[in-house]
Amino acid sequence: GNSVTQMExxxxxxxxxxxxINCTYTAxxxxxxxxxxxxxxxxxxxxxxxxxxxxxxSNKGFEATxxxxxxxxxxxxxxVQVSDSAVYFCALSKGNFNKFYFGSGTKLNVKP
Amino acid sequence: xxxxxQNPRYLITVxxxxxTVTCSQNMNHEYMSWYRQDPGLGLRQIYYSMxxxxxxxxxxxEGYKVSRKEKRNFPLILESPSPNQTSLYFCASRGPLRQAxxxxxxxxxxxxxxx
Numbered sequence: 735g736n737s738v739t740q741m742e743x744x745x746x747x748x749x750x751x752x753x754x755i756n757c758t759y760t761a762x763x764x765x766x767x768x769x770x771x772x773x774x775x776x777x778x779x780x781x782x783x784x785x786x787x788x789x790x791x792s793n794k795g796f797e798a799t800x801x802x803x804x805x806x807x808x809x810x811x812x813x814v815q816v817s818d819s820a821v822y823f824c825a826l827s828k829g830n831f832n833k834f835y836f837g838s839g840t841k842l843n844v845k846p
Numbered sequence: 847x848x849x850x851x852q853n854p855r856y857l858i859t860v861x862x863x864x865x866t867v868t869c870s871q872n873m874n875h876e877y878m879s880w881y882r883q884d885p886g887l888g889l890r891q892i893y894y895s896m897x898x899x900x901x902x903x904x905x906x907x908e909g910y911k912v913s914r915k916e917k918r919n920f921p922l923i924l925e926s927p928s929p930n931q932t933s934l935y936f937c938a939s940r941g942p943l944r945q946a947x948x949x950x951x952x953x954x955x956x957x958x959x960x961x
Contacts, residue, residue: 738888777850777936777952778889823888831940832877832896833904834950836889 736761738824740837747814747844755809755840757798757824765826767791767800767807772821772839781809781822819844848873850953852937858959859927867922867956869937877940878920879904879950880912882933889936895920927960934958 741756759765766785770778782791787802796811807824824837850871859865871878879894881904891904895914909931911923920939924931937953 740888775954777938777954778950779952780949783949825889832894832902834879834889834891835905836881838886838888 736765736826736828736833736835738826738835738837740822740824740840742838742840743821744841744843747842749816749844749846750813751844753809753811753814753818753842755822755824755842757807757809757837759805759807759824759826761805761826761828761835763828765828766831767798768825768827769796769798769807769809770823770825770836772823774820778823814842814844816844816846818842848951850937850939850951852935852953852956854956855954856957858961860961861928862926865924865927865958867924867935867937867958869920869922869953870918871920871937871939871951872918873939873941873951874917875939875941875951876917877942878914879938880910880920880922881936881938882906882931883936883955884933892922892935927958929960932958932960 737760768783769781771781782793784791784800790799821839823839827834853868876897880892881889890906893912895901935956938950940950
């Protein structure tokens with residue numbers, strides 16, 4: 735079946751620290767991979783995506799590379815800000831993008 | 847402004863009392879979907895709809911119904927709610943496959959408590 739596994743949170747970092755949130759997936763075929771971000775009290779927003787192996791998605795200083803050999807899509811940012819505090823979800827979808835599979839979410843707290 | 851709206855935002859009800867959570871989008875999207883979010887489980891898809899009168903089950907459809915009579919609306923119906931349906935619910939929509947097909951737009955969420 736299809737599933738996404740994320741590292742447990744919360745992750746607490748100081749401002750300007752380096753961020754990595756691990757995400758691995760299980761899927762048949764060739765899924766597309768996504769990172770969504772959820773700010774407090776809001777719905778999810780697409781942060782970045784990658785649709786094929788070795789693609790790198792990037793947005794707002796965040797990056798993630800689709801690694802088929804390790805079935806991973808780890809989220810990274812070189813220097814986090816307090817405003818990055820949120821819950822981050824890794825997700826996958828395949829084919830016609832009707833069904834989506836989300837990880838359990840990782841809460842990030844960034845302290846000044 | 848392009849948006850997905852949900853109503854109500856908060857709801858407390860009792861076991862067995864039928865309820866409907868509405869979802870509406872103003873982007874003329876064909877695809878809409880419902881999710882529930884639970885601690886430690888992330889988001890799980892309940893139902894989705896590819897177009898008017900076309901719906902299909904997600905991973906956790908038990909205890910829920912949906913209908914898609916108009917393109918802009920996709921209500922979620924709980925005919926006999928139970929406490930295990932206490933959750934945070936999100937509606938989402940996305941554009942046609944030929945245009946940014948992967949990007950879903952989420953509503954603000956509906957927090958439901960079933961006593």
